[in-house]
Amino acid sequence: MTLDTVTHATETPDVEQPWRELGLKQDEYARIREILGRRPTGAELAMYSVMWSEHCSYKSSKVHLKQFGEKAPENDAMLVGIGENAGVVDVGQGYAVTFKVESHNHPSYIEPYQGAATGVGGIVRDILAMGARPVAVVDPLRFGAADHPDTKRVLPGVVAGIGGYGNCLGLPNIGGEVVFDSCYQGNPLVNAGCIGVMKHEDIHLAKASGPGNKVILYGARTGGDGIGGVSVLASETFDDTKPTKRPAVQVGDPFQEKLLIECTLEIFKEKLVAGIQDLGGAGLSCATSELASAGSGGMRVDLDKVHLRDATLSPEEILMSESQERMCAIVEPQHVDRFLEICEKWDVIAVVIGEVTDGERLEIFWHGEQIVDVPPRTVAHEGPVYHRPYARPEWQDALQADDAGKLPRPRNGEELKDQVLKVVSSPNQASKAWITDQYDRFVQGNTVLAQPEDAGMIRIDEESNLGVAMATDGNGRYAKLDPYTGAQLALAEAYRNVAASGAKPLAISDCLNFGSPEDPAVMWQFAEATRGLADGCLALGTPVTGGNVSLYNQTGDVAIHPTPVVAVLGVIDDVNRRTPIAFAEEGQLLYLLGDTKEEFGGSAWSEAIHQHLGGLPPAVDLDREKLLGEILISASRDGMIDAAHDLSDGGLVQAVVESCLRGGNGARLVVPEGLDAFTFLFSESAGRAVVAVPRSEELRFTDMCGARGLPATRIGVVDGDTIEVQGEFSLSLEELRTAHEATIPALLA
Amino acid sequence: MTARIGVVTFPGTLDDQDALRAARLAGAEPVSLWHRDKDLKQVDAVVLAGGFSYGDYLRAGAISRFSPVMETIIEQAKAGMPVLGICNGFQILTEAHLLPGAMLRNNHLHFICRDQKLRVENAETAWTSDYTEGQEIEVPLKNMDGRYVADEHTLDELEAEGRVAFRYLDVNPNGSLRDIAGITNAAGNVVGLMPHPEHAVEPLIGTGRTDGLGFFTSILKKLVNA
Numbered sequence: 001m002t003l004d005t006v007t008h009a010t011e012t013p014d015v016e017q018p019w020r021e022l023g024l025k026q027d028e029y030a031r032i033r034e035i036l037g038r039r040p041t042g043a044e045l046a047m048y049s050v051m052w053s054e055h056c057s058y059k060s061s062k063v064h065l066k067q068f069g070e071k072a073p074e075n076d077a078m079l080v081g082i083g084e085n086a087g088v089v090d091v092g093q094g095y096a097v098t099f100k101v102e103s104h105n106h107p108s109y110i111e112p113y114q115g116a117a118t119g120v121g122g123i124v125r126d127i128l129a130m131g132a133r134p135v136a137v138v139d140p141l142r143f144g145a146a147d148h149p150d151t152k153r154v155l156p157g158v159v160a161g162i163g164g165y166g167n168c169l170g171l172p173n174i175g176g177e178v179v180f181d182s183c184y185q186g187n188p189l190v191n192a193g194c195i196g197v198m199k200h201e202d203i204h205l206a207k208a209s210g211p212g213n214k215v216i217l218y219g220a221r222t223g224g225d226g227i228g229g230v231s232v233l234a235s236e237t238f239d240d241t242k243p244t245k246r247p248a249v250q251v252g253d254p255f256q257e258k259l260l261i262e263c264t265l266e267i268f269k270e271k272l273v274a275g276i277q278d279l280g281g282a283g284l285s286c287a288t289s290e291l292a293s294a295g296s297g298g299m300r301v302d303l304d305k306v307h308l309r310d311a312t313l314s315p316e317e318i319l320m321s322e323s324q325e326r327m328c329a330i331v332e333p334q335h336v337d338r339f340l341e342i343c344e345k346w347d348v349i350a351v352v353i354g355e356v357t358d359g360e361r362l363e364i365f366w367h368g369e370q371i372v373d374v375p376p377r378t379v380a381h382e383g384p385v386y387h388r389p390y391a392r393p394e395w396q397d398a399l400q401a402d403d404a405g406k407l408p409r410p411r412n413g414e415e416l417k418d419q420v421l422k423v424v425s426s427p428n429q430a431s432k433a434w435i436t437d438q439y440d441r442f443v444q445g446n447t448v449l450a451q452p453e454d455a456g457m458i459r460i461d462e463e464s465n466l467g468v469a470m471a472t473d474g475n476g477r478y479a480k481l482d483p484y485t486g487a488q489l490a491l492a493e494a495y496r497n498v499a500a501s502g503a504k505p506l507a508i509s510d511c512l513n514f515g516s517p518e519d520p521a522v523m524w525q526f527a528e529a530t531r532g533l534a535d536g537c538l539a540l541g542t543p544v545t546g547g548n549v550s551l552y553n554q555t556g557d558v559a560i561h562p563t564p565v566v567a568v569l570g571v572i573d574d575v576n577r578r579t580p581i582a583f584a585e586e587g588q589l590l591y592l593l594g595d596t597k598e599e600f601g602g603s604a605w606s607e608a609i610h611q612h613l614g615g616l617p618p619a620v621d622l623d624r625e626k627l628l629g630e631i632l633i634s635a636s637r638d639g640m641i642d643a644a645h646d647l648s649d650g651g652l653v654q655a656v657v658e659s660c661l662r663g664g665n666g667a668r669l670v671v672p673e674g675l676d677a678f679t680f681l682f683s684e685s686a687g688r689a690v691v692a693v694p695r696s697e698e699l700r701f702t703d704m705c706g707a708r709g710l711p712a713t714r715i716g717v718v719d720g721d722t723i724e725v726q727g728e729f730s731l732s733l734e735e736l737r738t739a740h741e742a743t744i745p746a747l748l749a
Numbered sequence: 750m751t752a753r754i755g756v757v758t759f760p761g762t763l764d765d766q767d768a769l770r771a772a773r774l775a776g777a778e779p780v781s782l783w784h785r786d787k788d789l790k791q792v793d794a795v796v797l798a799g800g801f802s803y804g805d806y807l808r809a810g811a812i813s814r815f816s817p818v819m820e821t822i823i824e825q826a827k828a829g830m831p832v833l834g835i836c837n838g839f840q841i842l843t844e845a846h847l848l849p850g851a852m853l854r855n856n857h858l859h860f861i862c863r864d865q866k867l868r869v870e871n872a873e874t875a876w877t878s879d880y881t882e883g884q885e886i887e888v889p890l891k892n893m894d895g896r897y898v899a900d901e902h903t904l905d906e907l908e909a910e911g912r913v914a915f916r917y918l919d920v921n922p923n924g925s926l927r928d929i930a931g932i933t934n935a936a937g938n939v940v941g942l943m944p945h946p947e948h949a950v951e952p953l954i955g956t957g958r959t960d961g962l963g964f965f966t967s968i969l970k971k972l973v974n975a
């Protein structure tokens with residue numbers, strides 16, 4: 001076969017090219033020809049196809065994501081915004097924190113272990129590429145019905161993959177979620193988040209500037225994994241004799257990634273890089289075009305210099321390979337030797353593959369022959385943008401009219417008790433310890449809070465006790481009923497969770513999981529959710545620092561629930577002041593903060609008892625969320641509360657059960673005046689939390705709530721080894737613990 | 750005057766910083782040691798920390814055991830230098846034949862991370878003298894290959910000589926024979942265990958208990974008083 005060089009492409013304009021198989025539309029292919037003034041070479045076609053894919057180009061979502069910038073609240077903490085590998089916020093004392101959540105949904109369905117493992121690896125490299133030491137990971141997960149046979153295939157694999165990779169990497173796993181719903185049956189959502197810490201002066205950006213600077217590829221050798229759709233180039237067009245099926249899902253090597261982290265941090269420490277980018281989706285195509293595009297524009301790469309795992313790989317495949325654990329650095333010539341020396345120390349393979357040029361073209365050569373000659377911006381940043389049609393689905397009205405408030409409610413204390421047991425033992429509300437106990441939450445020795453706490457918390461300075469907290473939340477059921485409100489509820493819950501831990505919420509990252517953008521109903525959900533999230537972030541003063549969009553999460557015509565997952569990052573000046581969820585001290589007073597209304601649409605109760613989804617989700621009042629957050633943070637700082645738990649799915653009773661089990665103490669509860677026991681226990685009104693107040697602090701605490709206008713209702717006391725709702729029922733902690741903890745192992749172990 | 754406690758970093762070691770911190774909090778001078786370096790920098794004792802050295806590829810600890818630093822450590826340990834192996838460090842010690850037995854995959858086949866109760870069975874080793882025999886402590890446990898096994902004869906010998914240093918209480922988290930969580934050599938200078946005392950040295954971090962600090966205060970007292 002002949003190498004498809006630039007010269008060859010110019011001489012053979014009429015060659016049929018597999019643009020359709022690579023997922024390009026006819027007009028997209030035409031545009032590539034127009035940009036280049038000729039047909040693309042095979043290598044160029046591969047690059048454009050993958051960089052213009054939905055995953056890399058955000059072509060359907062871009063027009064909506066713009067709002068995150070346009071409506072961004074004024075925020076002095078923001079150091080690096082959307083568009084880089086991850087956003088960076090100032091957390092004080094000279095520290096900066098970078099964090100992001102990404103999806104690895106589709107690979108995790110095909111190959112749960114490796115899909116989930118490489119999801120962790122990818123997000124960790126994103127954080128590393130900003131110049132930060134990764135300090136913690138979180139994993140928001142969604143699976144099909146808990147009792148479905150395929151869930152038993154997917155979930156254990158995903159959990160083992162996250163553990164297998166993250167544990168071996170030495171990053172504590174401090175939070176996340178596990179949600180079951182049959183809408184995710186063929187489309188599990190495997191989102192992965194990472195937090196990294198650095199000093200302000202260590203922030204690194206992904207750009208290649210300074211002609212003469214060297215381009216160094218380092219880390220694992222490049223193999224044939226993760227080539228996916230691009231293999232049609234190799235197997236169908238260029239060479240029929242090669243194996244046609246290569247693994248589309250990448251294979252992770254966490255040991256290599258650990259070496260890459262330590263090696264990269266040592267390189268940062270000696271200030272040896274001018275720009276850096278990790279290799280993830282779209283591999284070298286993405287890294288070279290993005291680095292060049294963000295820099296001065298010119299770069300020359302000799303692709304044959306790349307260390308290979310498989311010597312038979314074609315240049316197109318090398319460009320597309322998504323082999324894991326690789327990074328690409330731009331290094332001034334005088335630093336190259338030291339750079340390579342540090343790589344050698346850590347047994348990391350490194351090679352100079354090219355240099356920054358003073359032109360404006362990305363030029364790639366294969367044994368001296370030119371196979372790519374493109375303006376890098378057209379590949380990386382000027383891909384197609386679609387204004388997809390969207391329309392409110394016609395079923396939305398009927399869904400919202402199907403009011404959960406009309407469902408039959410428990411008629412007496414005995415039925416209420418039964419339903420409490422059913423809800424707290426239902427798969428979504430049950431303890432997830434069987435899952436989270438497969439993750440190392442202790443490594444690095446800075447974990448202050450980890451699951452099942454409301455937020456994970458990490459100490460970042462041993463002298464000053466400065467810390468950061470993170471919570472991730474998303475409720476697809478709420479978002480299905482009303483995507484605008486649902487997105488704001490996800491934001492509000494994560495914000496509340498961070499505040500409940502005692503940390504001040506600063507900024508967010510999001511992972512937007514939706515169905516096909518080609519379906520106007522899905523696109524409407526996406527438009528509504530992004531609008532809701534942007535408006536919500538403006539109201540709460542927490543900017544979006546970056547995130548990820550995952551579309552096409554659907555099987556046939558059936559899309560998943562719209563599932564915006566929000567990660568809120570907070571800061572706490574002294575981790576000694578953190579607030580756990582455990583009711584640890586008998587005699588402490590329980591206060592319910594916020595207003596409780598009859599809100600059951602999308603609730604855990606409606607799901608666990610009636611398998612129902614309808615009506616409207618709880619109303620959102622972001623001013624109230626803000627006030628509640630301020631009270632929780634002040635109370636934590638001034639030692640007025642010893643425990644706090646946000647109220648969300650499952651309502652008050654879920655929170656009280658979790659806090660009692662965590663602390664090993666019971667509680668006596670009294671239904672407040674004006675509420676019935678059922679609403680008191682199961683309503684999911686937003687903007688609420690339950691707190692445990694030492695008696696000596698009661699007056700000070702209630703005075704503060706009163707002065708600032710936050711309703712605070714005394715609802716009981718921490719006491720004994722039962723949870724008793726006066727006049728209704730009493731349940732022993734032992735019975736509750738068994739119910740809460742047995743469900744998941746019984747289904748999955 | 751204090752003692753110098755060295756902590757080895759192999760490729761893939763994860764809990765080296767934690768072990769260094771624990772040594773410092775106990776009042777010792779922490780010293781980083783590098784796997785390629787035979788020089789132990791005049792340390793008085795060595796901790797082989799937890800993690801996945803060499804990715805646990807081939808077998809946990811099997812590759813690290815042959816690293817240059819281990820040559821010196823094996824030699825010095827035989828001459829009486831105190832060595833503590835935690836988790837992966839314990840696996841390395843058995844691979845190096847400084848301690849008998851081996852670790853297999855947990856019997857439930859999952860990684861397990863939990864707060865683990867232990868009973869101190871031998872409070873006379875270099876690393877346990879600040880505990881009392883029979884004392885119950887709680888420290889984190891986190892491993893994939895933590896099931897301690899040895900042949901019956903070896904187990905009987907360990908029991909008879911009081912060389913079972915720690916036993917799991919309440920729950921045997923990995924199927925270890927005779928609930929063994931940690932052992933010592935006959936001289937009492939080399940101790941290995943699967944749980945992680947270095948994660949239980951500060952009241953706020955990890956389990957919220959400081960039950961693990963005793964390992965580091967034990968060795969410090971021994972070295973300083975020596």
